[in-house]
Amino acid sequence: MEEVVSxxxxxxxxxxxxxxxxxxxxIFSVILFFLLKKHRDDFKNWYLYEGIKFFYIFSSFLAFLFLEMKLKSYITGPLFKNIFMFFIFYQIIDLIFEVFKINRKKLKNFIDFLLGLNIVILFFLDLMHNFSLPYGKNYNLIIFLKIIVAIPFLITFFYLSMRASIKLPLENKTLKNLINKIFYITNIFLAIFTILWITGIFKITFTIILGFVGISLLTILFLITLFWANDYINKNLKVILEVFPDFKNRVDTVLAIIYFISSYFYILEVFNVKYIHQKLKSLYIVKTDVLSISVYSLIEAIIFYLFILNLIILLKVFIRYLQFKKKGEFEPSPIEAVIYNFGILLASIIALSMLGITWKVLLPIIGALGIGAGFGLQSIINNYISGFIMIFNRKVEIGDVVEIKGNAGDFVGNPQELIFGIVTDIGVINTVIKTVDGISVAIPNSRFVSDNIINYTLENNYVRMRIPFKIPYDAPNKKVEEILLSSVEDFKNFLSKYNKPQVWFFEMKDYYNEYVLVIWIDARNWKRIIWLKSEIYKKAWEKFEEEGIEIPVTTIEIIKSYLEKHKNSDKT
Incomplete structure (x- = not known):
């Protein structure tokens, strides 16, 4: 380096x-060129303008070539010579795109980048040649042949890769943008390696060719798998997408992570660049006697956790899909909670260990947090532990139909102070109940351990439901019983086969007799219980009207003769 400086x-x-x-x-020539471009609109004849511009650029190129060769201007001469060489090729490419109306901005930018890179390399080769430095050489036929072969290859590869990235069937915009950027950066690195190969600085060996072929095959395999998976989901698993709209994004994320990890380790092995791997490991973000977190460990932990998290969610969806194939409905199952909670816990522990955070580090932190924020964390820890108690105790499981005190929707006109519905998720902190109104209510896990919970499906799915009726005194008892029993005939599919409907004469009131229709229903039909009750009332009402039985209404009867008698007595 000192020799070069001297x-x-x-x-x-x-x-x-x-x-x-x-x-x-x-500098004057470059300024004049940009002024010429700026005043393009002043030329009425487009062909005249382009001719003058090309003549000026080519003349400037020859002028600086003369200054380099005859006046021995070995630094600024080749600099401006190569700048005007870039202008020549830039104008030619610009003219081709304009004449043929090619609207590919990224392709145009990439070709401009290739031209600029070529010019920079050629400028440094000129310097090396002028000062007899290593790699210095005259332009020869081999270099131009390499350029003629390389540039079309790079342009074709760029065009195909960009088309593939545009056509990627990814709904996750973040993932799609990431893959697009990776493809773009890959093209830039490929262009740099190609230019270095053209100049002779970089030599292509069989191992390097094998490496590029392997990466290309991995990329093609990834794209084929991605297209096939998305096509299969769209055609055969539409029902999953209706219930779990992010299912496709999860699949794409898992496939992308597998592709990136495979490509990374393949590059390390084939291109023999393990020093990059070691450098990332030795580049620390935090380094103390107790805790050491490197760039590599941070990336590794994040990728591992995202991979396991998406796999667990896909497994949950698959379990529900099996339930759908059996019962025709996406019913949650208890095994989901076990898989999700233990999977997340295990993934978190492994990810923390990858970061270098062990129990030796965590215990002092937990102790400090316990002193400073013990009361604030108490409810969180209580809910977290309650979640595991629920899983092991199994008194409330995913898929159970439960009832708990609380409000489940003033906004939708539900005034009841009860939350009734199906348990759809037992999470780390909360348990989710979906009500008959389609509202999902998140309830702290601790309430399911400390409060009274009614579980309609704990031991047996069949429960007894009572439907009260007000019947007038003069209605025949047998007739009432016959009407009430006949009103459930059309709904036998919802009733127990082993417990027949009954009619109870429940109580004699001041103005009516109270009868109760008792039926045993399957609590798994929880969504239709209110509808079933409404339909039974309709049927019974119609039959009562047919038989002339009126529903008793409390009335106040004022006797006219009594009022007149008291009126006359007041006069006297």
């Missing part, structure tokens, strides 16, 4: 005025 220093001492003059001419 060579440039000696040269500038004897040629400083030549370089300054060439620099001034170069």
């Amino acid at each position: 060579i440039f220093t000696e040269y500038l001492k004897s040629n400083i005025y030549t370089e300054i003059i060439t620099l001034i001419l170069g």
Whole structure:
């Protein structure tokens, strides 16, 4: 490096005025070129304008080539010569895109990038050649042949990869943008390696060719799998997407993580760049005697946790899909809670260990938090432990139909101070109950341990339901019983086969007799219980009207003769 600096220093001492003059001419020429571009609208004849511009650029290129060769301007001469060479190719590409109306902005930018990269490399080769430095060489036929082969290959590869990235069947925009950027960066690195190969700085070996072929095959396999998975889900698993709209995103994320991990380790092995792996491991974010977190361990822990989290969610969806195939409905099952809670706990422990955070580190932190925020964390810890008690105690499981005190929807017109519905999820902190109104209510786990919970499906799915009726005194008892029993005939599918409906003469009231229709129903039909009760009332009402039995109403009868008698007595 010192030798190179001394060579440039000696040269500038004897040629400083030549370089300054060439620099001034170069800056003036570039400014004049941009002024010419700025005043394009002043030329009425487009062909005349393009001709003048190309003539000016080519003349400037030849002028600086002359300054380099004849006046021995070995630094600024090749600099501006190569700049105007870039302008020549840039204008040609721009003209081609404009004439053929090619609207590919990314492709145009990538070609401009390739041209710029070529010019930069050629400028440094000129410097090396002028000062007899390593890699310095004249332009020869082999270099131009390499350029003729490489540029079409790079443009074709860029076009195909960008088309593939656009056509990716990904609904997750973040993941799609990430893959698009990775494809774009891959094209840039491929272009850099190609330019280095053209100049002879980088030599292509069989191992490197094998590496690029392997990465290409991995990428093609990933894309084929991605397209097939999305096509299969769209055609055969539409019912899952209706209930779990993010199912496809989860599948795409798992496949993408597998692809990135496979590509990373393949590159490490084939290209023999394990030093990058070691560098990431030795680059620490936090390093103390107790805790050490490197860049690699942080990335590794995040990727592992995301991978396991998405796998657990996919497994939950698959379990519910099996329930759907058996029963025709996506009913939650108890095993979901076990898989989710223990899976997340295990994934968290492993991810923390990957970060280098062990119990030796956690215990002092937990102790400090316990002193400073013990009361604030008490309810969280209580709910967390209650969640595991629920799982092991199994008094309330996913899929159970339960009732607990609370409000489940003033907004939808439900005034009852009860939450009735099915348990859809037992989480780390909360348990979710879905009500008949379609409202999901998150309830702290501790309430299911400390409060009184009515579980309609704990031991037996069949429960007895009582439907009261007000019947007038003069209605025949047998007739009432016959009407009430006949009103449930059309709903036998909802009733128990082993417990027949009954009619109880429940109580004699002041103005009516109270009868109760007793039926045994399957609590798993919890969504239709209110509807069933309404339909039975309708049927009974119709039959009572047919038989001339009126529903008793409390009335106040005022006797006219009594009022007149008291009126006359008041007069006397």
